[in-house]
Amino acid sequence: MTCYENLVIKTQENYRTCHHVYASGGTPYELSDRAPLPYEEQIERLVREIRAADCVLVGGASGLSAAGGGDFYYEDNASFRHYFGKFAEKYHFKGAFDGMFRYWPDRLAFWGYLATFLHTTQTAPVRSPYLDLDALLQGKDFFILTTNQDTQFVKLYDESRVAEIQGDHRFFQCAECCTDDTWDAVQPVREMIEAMGDGTSIPAELLHHCPHCGGEAFPWVRGYGNFLQGTKYEAEYEKVSRYVQEHKDRALLFLELGVGRLTPMFIQEPFWNLTASLPKARYIAVNDRYNFLPRQLEDKGMVVLGDIARVLKDARAVLEQDTQAAKAGN
Numbered sequence: 001m002t003c004y005e006n007l008v009i010k011t012q013e014n015y016r017t018c019h020h021v022y023a024s025g026g027t028p029y030e031l032s033d034r035a036p037l038p039y040e041e042q043i044e045r046l047v048r049e050i051r052a053a054d055c056v057l058v059g060g061a062s063g064l065s066a067a068g069g070g071d072f073y074y075e076d077n078a079s080f081r082h083y084f085g086k087f088a089e090k091y092h093f094k095g096a097f098d099g100m101f102r103y104w105p106d107r108l109a110f111w112g113y114l115a116t117f118l119h120t121t122q123t124a125p126v127r128s129p130y131l132d133l134d135a136l137l138q139g140k141d142f143f144i145l146t147t148n149q150d151t152q153f154v155k156l157y158d159e160s161r162v163a164e165i166q167g168d169h170r171f172f173q174c175a176e177c178c179t180d181d182t183w184d185a186v187q188p189v190r191e192m193i194e195a196m197g198d199g200t201s202i203p204a205e206l207l208h209h210c211p212h213c214g215g216e217a218f219p220w221v222r223g224y225g226n227f228l229q230g231t232k233y234e235a236e237y238e239k240v241s242r243y244v245q246e247h248k249d250r251a252l253l254f255l256e257l258g259v260g261r262l263t264p265m266f267i268q269e270p271f272w273n274l275t276a277s278l279p280k281a282r283y284i285a286v287n288d289r290y291n292f293l294p295r296q297l298e299d300k301g302m303v304v305l306g307d308i309a310r311v312l313k314d315a316r317a318v319l320e321q322d323t324q325a326a327k328a329g330n
Helices: 003-017 019-023 039-052 062-067 078-091 096-100 107-122 128-137 152-156 186-196 231-247 268-277 308-329
Strands: 055-060 141-146 162-164 167-174 182-184 217-221 252-257 282-287 301-305
Touching (some): 039 301, 062 308, 078 096, 096 107, 128 152, 162 231
Parallel strands (some): 055 141, 055 252
């Protein structure tokens, strides 16, 4: 087991023990009560922390994608209607995840919806918050850890720099995990979408099957079914663990973006643990709802409470202004 996966398992145990606290939107950790800096000073500090760091480990969670328009997962809003309108009208879902767990009349109807879901993320352009983050990371030694399955980071960076520990919408696995194997989902999904047209069900001949046992295939993602925690899964944890081990003695900034209360055990709490244990480590979080900074880290970190899209855009503007001023000064 890799060092980062071990941290996740330990925090999962904490989550189970204190589930009532997390379920109410809280955390069992003692939090700092220091008054936050004014917003403009927080943005300036965020830029300084990134520039001062030798290296940056980014933890990108669902709030990061939601801030850029990928907010169709949990509610019946404009973006959900844009991408899933025909299903919303027919089945009255209240968000993309809602459709994943509803009763379906048959598997062809379910796959019509599932293919639409996967195609939406597979083909989405890189969203603005990701581009602003990329600008902030230019010239830095950095690595990306993400619980997002929507392929945004791997559209920007080589996969060697990204650990997708919750899966990826570009891959299928056997629904029964008969084999330690994943394979391409992009082309089969494209064919389903083209064949479905304006309808809501795929043709029977396009129902995707495991090439090993002949059973039904399924996306390689946690949360929808029997997630395959095999070789590919372990390789994702190995990448982030290796990065931490190789950079633990340097000025390593843990930059957490958009972690909610359902899955703090994958990014947030391991980042807290590592920041506390590594002498040169620093921690910055950006969150639109939760101002959670452990008291133990109040001299090593900060939380920017605000819209992630705005924060990253403003930080990029400050960085570019500083860069232009420095060039003018020379």
